[in-house]
Amino acid sequence: MIRQFELVDMVKAYDPDLDEMRLNRAYVFSMKAHGMQKRASGDPYFSHPLEVAGILTEMQLDCDTIVTALLHDTIEDTVATYEQIEELFGQDIAKMVDGVTKLSELEYTSESSKQAENFRKFLLAMSNDIRVLLVKLADRLHNMRTLHYIKKPEKRARISRETLDIYAPLAERIGMQELMNELEDLAFPHVYPEAHESIMKRLDYLYANTENVRDEVIRELEKIFAENFLDAEVIGRRKQPYSIWKKITYRNVSLENQADLFAFRVIVDDIEDCYKALGVVHKTWQAVPGLLKDYISMPKPNGYQSLHTVVIGPQRKRIEVQIRSTEMDIIAEKGVAAHWRYKNDASKKDGVHYRWLQDLLEIMEHAADPEEFLEHTKIAMYQNQVFCFTPKGELINLPAGATVVDFAYAVHTKVGDTCVGGKVNGEPAQLNRVLANGDQIEILRSNAQKPHKNWEQFVATGKAKAAIRRYTRQEQKKEYIALGEEILKHSFEQEEREYNKKAITSAAKKLNLKGGSGTVFEKVGSGEISDRKVLEIVFPSLKNKNETKGTGSIVVDTKRPHKAGDNQLPIKGLTPGLDVHISKCCHPLPGDRIVGIVAEGKGIMVHTIDCEALDVYTETPEDWLDLSWSPPEDSVDIFQGRVDMSLKHMTGAMASVLSLVAQDEANVSNIKINERSADVFRIELDLEVRDAKHLTDVITALRASKYVSSIERAFT
Template identity: 55%
Template sequence: MMRQFELVERVKAYDPNADEEQLNRAYVYAMKMHGSQLRASGDPYFSHPIDVAGILTRYKLDCASIVTALLHDTIEDTDATLDEVRRLFGTEVARLVDGVTKLTRIQISSDNAKQAENFRKLLLAMSEDIRVLLVKLADRLHNMRTLHFIKKEEKRKRIAQETMDIYAPLAERIGMAEIKTELEDLAFRELHGDAKESIEARLTFLREQGGSLVPKIIEELRDTLKANGLDAEVTGREKSPYSIWCKMQRKNVSFEQLSDIMAFRVTVGTLERCYQALGIIHGAYPMVPDRFKDYISTPKRNGYQSIHTAVIGPQRLRIEIQIRTAEMHSVAELGVAAHWSYKQGTPSMEGRQYRWIRELLEILEHTASPEEFLEHTKLEMFADQVFCFTPKGDLIGLPSGATPVDFAYNVHTEVGDRCVSAKVNGRLVPLRTVLRNGDQVEIATSKAQTPSPEWERFVVTGKARAQIRKFVRSQHRDQYLSLGRQLLERTFKEQGYQLTDKGLEGVLKKYRLNAVEDLIVEVGATHLTAKEVMQAVYPGIKMLPKLANALSFGRNRKKTKAEAEPHLRIRGMIPGMAMHFAKCCHPLPGDRIVGIVTTGKGITIHTIDCDQLETFSNEPERWLDLGWDHETVGTAHVGRITVVVSNEPGSLGALTTVIAQNLGNITNLKITNRQQDFFDMLVDVEVQDVRHLTNIIAALRANAAINYVERAKH
């Protein structure tokens, strides 16, 4: 336990103007008020506030913060009152002690209303003075260091989980990297002790095996920089066990597969030299793609600045390097404690590191209840979340990697279903754009819009994914119903019979189905064949081959060349003008269409939802309202589909076979993306109309080799 004079000397060492008399009085008052109270370890209770004050001297906090640390438990655990603290130590200290006392009462609870109210108190206390949070973090850090003295395992785990869920993310949010790392590792030991011991044992083994490797890498990096005229301090840093464990879980890899357990830091004198060092390192060693981040030009919201890069460096090892100035390093390690504004005056909420609290306060003013506030914000302190704003200023909390579609569904299910475009910070962006903290998102909707199955490939929230899947299932059922009825009608007709619902009702029990519609859907999804169903309806029937009708479309197909187009009558066309179909959207009979008049080219026909139409939005005189006069039977048109096929033997054959069986003709096929497990393709198919293409899509979806299929819109 730190003695009274030692604490005063520590504070005076970095703050010669500190109120020595106030520090002494606070030390004695805390000792007197806590009296004979004991901690779980058996130590005198007053040793705890003294150790908390000692932790804060490491971050060179002002005198009022140190006094607050000494007194932070007096109101909660002794007979002291807030009025007495105010009378003895002043208004500023009393306000800070009161704020920390409110934070002390915060605990995770199954009662949502209570938890929401506690979070609200937490925000309000932090907003009044960020030093309240700094004192509480030091308090929690000392409690975690002595957690093993608590006998009840359940209580230890609750405190550790609370630390992991609330206090470590809060420390990260204000840039207190040292406190955050230690809190995480102490909680990690309690929650996943076996995993921590295993990782520490492997780290010890690596240190023993490669003890001379790290110094060699540091020396070579230093020599490389010096040879190019740059003196820099180069150090090596081992990642924490918890950080390593998180990466193993996130990437689903073993410890041995990790290549960046060690990180190296290059510290230079000025900002310009940071970029000079980056150029030297990238010039000397191959850069690892997709591992470069410039947090100097775009700092993190907690004020963190540094350049991160990964290279195949000395000893041909893949290493991670951070480049920063000494001042940036101070901010990275100490966070707000490195440059808080009240060292020059009164506390301010204007700094970047406080802005997130102020923004939440603005939202708090517009929420009807603590529960609503908790639902919309989750405090913006969790590292794996991003928080964005609606145009009205409402805050929406989303998982990391969320997109405008996730945002739209979070606002309201109907907004998500009808989402057509999004603006982020006033700029139109693709719907798959990944949102960042602080983005303002505006969603445009249309009553004609429906969820796109493609959205499921990039949304990350459960609500969005569930809603999209629900719509897709409904859409697929309609398509399967249409396709199944066509298959049954054709099969029955070929055999000289008429399809009736009454006939199908008689075989429902055989297939354990409740309705005729369900049976037809099963046929459309290819879970049953039309031939099977017909033989069930008419037992003993001998099926006759009827190939002529099935092949009639293929034999009589006409090309979509100039000789075929005159047979097509488009309602609204200007007589005598040339006409051709746009290659961007491939309009088909049955689509809603418009024409764009182009001098020297005639009229180009687009689908009403074609993205290219936006190019002509300011030229309404060029638009023609067109429509199909009739669907020309036997005339082929090219429809384009996007397909994701499993990378397995026979998959491409399955694709072509399904299209051929459904009377389509592939005119072009292009692989747009190759992955280990899947191929993305664009396939042009000759069909009669939209309905024909829809049937082909439905049949492809029912095939196990096809992972995804949709009509291409671009």
């Protein structure tokens, strides 16, 4: 374990102006706060924040970051408070410690919700101070290095999966390649143990047989650079097992055919020498077409710069060569942490300059729930890039497979929302056109345009998906509100009551719904609350009137009360003494051919003769009853039928449907919107009718409506 004076010396080695007293105070505070706590390894818990601080000193980070590392678990795991840390170490450090903390004051229904919500909070803190992320990554790295002490394999797998899904991509996005590689390789064997074992065995064999090639390539490169008066350092190293596995899995490349089992890195003095070295390599060995990547003129979003090429080298082996300057190499490995080395005025808020981080914050602001945010976050972080340009020459980086719509949303959300088309390299292009490296895109817009739900099927970026879903939800909410108000107006009219919006607002309070009448309309329109329930809250006398009605799928008038099991249903062939239930799977009506199934503990279930649910009873014919309807001539019983209807998306369409239903002396008891598009809605209607003929009459009337595209009786 690092001693107190050793940590001070490690920081002073690169920061002579260190506030030594504050660092010592943080060391002692953390040690006392964690007290007798132990880690899974049996070591004192304090060894963990100390090792995290040590990792950050290797990145040569400032004193505040090292202090934060020492304190990062005190709020979560000890009795220490935010106020104590703020008083002793200042507001900036208190905010950073709070940002790293994984505490959540909310209760969640699932682990995924908890993980997503913690990540939301973490991103907010990170957007204000990128050092929060650096401490968190160092924290995760040390936890992964000691993961083998955790006894439960399922817990190791869960932590490792989280590392692969969240923390390794975050490290990559801020350019910390070295840290990302270590996180991935530590997690790999716990998430994919069989794949890891298989790949490691094969790699050991391949490396044993290609080691001489690596040495030969290094000698040859050093020779040709010396001959061309280039001062260059050449390094050959093995590629990481997890990165190789990803290529095998996602690019369908066999292990033997990979060009980069070894990566050869050439480090020169400056940009000019980078391009000179590339020319020398291509002059010596044949380049593989299409595999030259210039990340110097077009850097990656995380600031990574380098020249990549693949050539046919010694022994006709394909080899990958990366060429970069010394500064580029340090930034490639250390990412944003390298800014403290190269920028004396490095802003602690460098994080706000990362465009991808701004996109994540926008997604977070509008996501419907934590899981949706996490889904879009993963999309936004896993990006094989293509580089495109605006007409003014601004570089926009997008994931592979991105379309014109993705480009529009990358420029600005409003541009995406109003996008009607585009021009790619001057030629008209459809919205779903997949973009390629170097494309120049001009977005065509119209204020009359709105996002379409089907855009979500072809866009590739999390930002675009989140924006489309957000608009769809907003439009759906408007539709539910309009539909709910129409339903309630109709219901008031049916009960011969005066429609009053203030009464709906009052009902909202009694239902504990925020948002007043609008929320009630939305709930009724979406089917979450029945119009009858709202009426009974507004007019309590209606509740007494309705108490004599049956339950389930049958509604019986007060003149003819019915209770399950008293066999007062107008059906012949029932077994005396057994409860009787009208099946909700097929909604049989008087006039339908029906059968009964004797179900243990349930009584008799009444189905139509062609109900699909009867298939499971074909092997038990003794449970079948031959039934038939026998309603009296003066019957006032009401039954529930169901229809599937495609309704045109036009103003007044639903009002027309409700009016036609009422004209045929039927009533709508429930509405469910199954699908929606710009043109039609597919709606499921539950109708209170007298019998099958009554339902057929209603269907016939609705089929003649100009608003109804199609309508059929539903038996499910």
